[in-house]
Every structure is written in structure tokens, then in C-alpha cells.
Amino acid sequence: MRFGIIGTGAIGGVHAEAIGTLVDAELVGVAGRSAERVARFAEEHHTQAFGSVDELASDPRVEIVTVATPSGFHIEPAMQAIGAGKHVVIEKPMEVTAERIDTLIDAADRQGVTLAAILNRRYHPAMEELKGAVEAGRFGRLTSASVYVKWHRNQAYYDSADWRGTWALDGGGALMNQSIHAIDALLYLAGPVRSVQARTACLAHERIEVEDIGAAVLEFESGALGVIEGATCAWSAAGHPVRVQLAGTDGSAFLADEQFEVWSFREALDSDEAVRSGLMSSSAVGGGAGRGANDPKGIDCHQHARNFAEVVAAIREGREPTTCAREARKSVALIEAVYRSAGAGGQTVRL
DSSP states (O other): OEEEEEOOSHHHHHHHHHHHHOTTOEEEEEEOSOHHHHHHHHHHTTOEEOSSHHHHHHOTTOOEEEEOSOGGGSHHHHHHHHHTTOEEEEOSSSOSSHHHHHHHHHHHHHHTOOEEEOOGGGOSHHHHHHHHHHHTTTTSSEEEEEEEEEOBOOHHHHHTSTTTTOHHHHOSSIIIIISHHHHHHHHHHHOOEEEEEEEEEOOSOSSOSSOSEEEEEEEETTSOEEEEEEESBOOOSSOOOOEEEEEESSEEEEEETTEEEEEEESSOOTHHHHHHHHSBOSSTTOSSOOTTTSOTTOOOSHHHHHHHHHHHHHHHHTSOOTTBHHHHHHHHHHHHHHHHHHHTTSOOEEO
């Protein structure tokens, strides 16, 4: 299927690389706000430079549009593409409020097109093993489900673009921007949240409106309890891995980026040995040493490629992708509840 990209920043480059790895996909072209950057991007990725989003969206060759603009700029180009009858895939977060995501969903439903998100951290072998263990009931009754994203961003990162660290265009700070994939993983594995109590603060950065650290206590619909901790003020030379930790009456599994620190179940299976030999951490920092933890460009395109391949397969099979907009909405709605609780001095907010 033929793709067009809107947005020429670093993540747009990841989209282009990911599309380029797919055997059944072609990148038709790119559009963005700066003609100079669009031309440079098109030359680098051997594709066509379009003069505007409308021009790209109206091109009959383009079947799928990916949106890789800053978070608060997602809705406008996405609505243009949907209005032109294109399928759309939007980078995280899909938009900065659940209300805006609902607007996109309604538009896509009316047009009969697919609307999907980039939830790329679902696409690695360790996450698939963890999801399989949940679905097989290996944890017994889930009692604890938590995520920890202790990353670092220097002041230059926030100063590099006027949209960074703003409510309007970033939608939030360490939770909405950096922690959203981990929060998506938490909901993907542990199910919906009933209530939150939270605090946020900006402790180590200047000239930003949003939090550089946030912590929330969760009560899940299942009765399990958990914690979200997200930060961009946690210094480490190598970078800390994202940790996703599940525990229950019959098992525990602690994931650090893409390797396990703990894989322990009351009822052992033959497949456990393959997990321990191939997917267990070999160091105290989880092996992967914090993918993207200190450097936002420190990611590769492989999980994005699998995400795009799932969307293509879903379109061809006439089904909803597993990374559909309704899935992407869940993490944004939870983060909004965290912000409401923090804004109310840590009062309980029910979802």
C-alpha cells in the first residue's frame, strides 16, 4: 500500500525508514510546514515533496497518511487526510486530549476509513510473551501492575522548539510525552483503571508549563493496585530502561525495556526456559540500557514497521487494527485523569 507522511522531524524519518522495510508498502511523498525541510526530507528518503497537506491528501496514489507532526498539531492534518478518504496512522499521543481523539474517531467512522495509532512498544518479543502470560492466566489474580519511566531530558531539549513543554502542543510533560507508551503497555496488560490519585511537579527545568515528574497510584477495575512514575529529570549516564512490572497470586514478571528482570510463575512451563535464555536481562539496567531514555532519537524503526504492517493487514482484511484509535484513546484519557487529580491536590479521580 502507498503511504504519504506529514511531518519532517526525527519521528517522520523513523516513519519513512519503517515504511521502507516493508515488502508490500511504498512511500509516495511527504508534506510539512517548511518547504525547505520537506525538500530535504524527500531527497533523503527518495520520495516526492508535496507543496501542502491538501496536495498530498488529494493525490490518488496515496492510500495511507501517517502524521508525524508535534502532538497538538495532529488533529488538523489528520482531519484533512480523513476528509480526503485516506486511512490515517498517527504518532503518539494520537492527540493531546481524549475529546480531540473522539473528534477524529467520529470523522473516520463517517468516512469509513481506518484510523490507527503508533503503539510501537507492543511490538517486541518480550511484550508478546508478557501479554501471552496474562491471557493464559499465569499470574492468577493480578494484584500489582506498575510502570516506571525515569528518563532525562536536558534544558536544551525543551528550548529546541517552542511547542515543547506546552499544554497546547505537547499536551503535558513527562507523562503525556515520554511515558505514554509505557502507560499504554500497562493498560494493554492489566486492563482498565477505576481511579487515580496523583501528584506532578516541575523540579529540574525552566521555561516549560508542564511536569518533568509525575507519580500516580492506580486502582484497576480488577481490584489490582499499581503505580505510574514518569520523569524527564532522572539523570543517568546510560539512561534507565522503562520498567513494566506485573505481579499476582501465581506469578511475577518484571520487564526492563525489551528484556525481563523477573520471570517467575508458580506453574512452570517448558516455554519458560526459552524466555530465560533469550529474553532475560544480562545487566542491572535491563540489557537495553534505556532505549530513548536520554536521547529521544535513540530508537530504531523495527517496531514502527511492525505497527505499520499490522495496519496494512487490518485494512486488507477488513478489520480494526489492534492499534486502533480507540486503543490509543485509553492512555490519553488515563493521563488526563492523572492531571486532574494532581491539579486537585491529589484527590481521587474516577474514570
